[in-house]
Amino acid sequence: MDRDLVYDVGMHNGDDTAFYVSQGYRVVAIEADPAQAEAQRKRFVAEIEKGQVHVVEAAIGPSHGQASFGSVAIPSSTRSIGKMRRCATTLLMRSRSLADR
Incomplete structure (x- = not known):
């Protein structure tokens, strides 16, 4: 188990992801809305390049x-x-x- 890894399911505006990163966590942020996912990729470009944030554009569903x-x-x-x-x-x-x- 990676104790420094957080899953942000429903990333929305990225505020939770920003908090987790500020606390030293790596974040896998899941966002279904393509516009929000793209906006957050732009917001977290430096963190993505460092491997601290990974944005997954997908919905969480039953299968x-x-x-x-x-x-x-x-x-x-x-x-x-x-x-x-x-x-x-x-x-x-x-x-x-x-x-x-």
């Missing part, structure tokens, strides 16, 4: 494969996998299960 990812226009933090009836945007995302290794 490995693909899942529908939906987000509403406001607030941006309201995102989910599953029923997408009220979502402004639905994307087909790469999905990983926590059981996958």
Whole structure:
């Protein structure tokens, strides 16, 4: 077990990842929203180059494969996998299960 490794599931704006890095942890940050993942890759470019942060653009779902990812226009933090009836945007995302290794 790596005691200096943290998984940030739902990276969103990267604030939690920034805190973990400031405390000396390495972070695997998982973010399903492609725009957020790209923004955080830009924010953490130095940490990514040093190997402190790894951004995984994927959803966490019931199985490995693909899942529908939906987000509403406001607030941006309201995102989910599953029923997408009220979502402004639905994307087909790469999905990983926590059981996958």
